[in-house]
Amino acid sequence: MANPNTVVTWVDVRDGLPRNGIPVAAAITGRYPAQNSTDSEEFWLVKTMYFATLHFSEDRTEHRDCFVDSDGIVRLPHGSTHDETRDETSDETTEETVTHWAPLPTLPGGTTHLVLGKDVRPALRDAWGARPVT
Incomplete structure (x- = not known):
């Protein structure tokens, strides 16, 4: 995580x-x-x-x-x-x-305050430490 x-x-x-x-x-x-x-x-x-x-x-x-x-x-x-x-x-x-x-702090595990579109799921997976969903 x-x-x-x-x-x-x-x-x-x-x-x-x-x-x-x-x-x-x-x-x-x-x-x-x-x-x-x-x-x-x-x-x-x-x-x-x-x-x-x-x-x-x-x-x-x-x-x-x-x-x-x-x-x-x-x-x-x-x-x-x-x-x-x-x-x-x-x-x-x-x-x-x-x-x-x-x-305000950046999003967990990141350096930005905002993630949009196709980048959201990978950013969430990284923050949660989860394996990719197949």
Whole structure:
């Protein structure tokens, strides 16, 4: 079986941002309501997102240098001088920000992020260490 392990190199958003359109792993920090309490708790988690130098929300709000998740929620780099990030699902603002980002890993056992067509089965066989199907 091909080695499925990968090494992640995190980039502090204060040190640099990804190129436009690049999918990344984003470390997000913020607060959420604590269960059975009026208090809130801090969190720090990883989500897949893409980076946009210019993004228009569904309501046509313009965002610059932002990270966008699959639900269309926009989060700004931590320490950004921009206004609060807007939660597109509820028209509320969120104070969740991206602290670090990392390029997504390559496919298991490979050097690319995408395999198409006739090359998929051989790439899967290599990653799984399987014998060719006859």
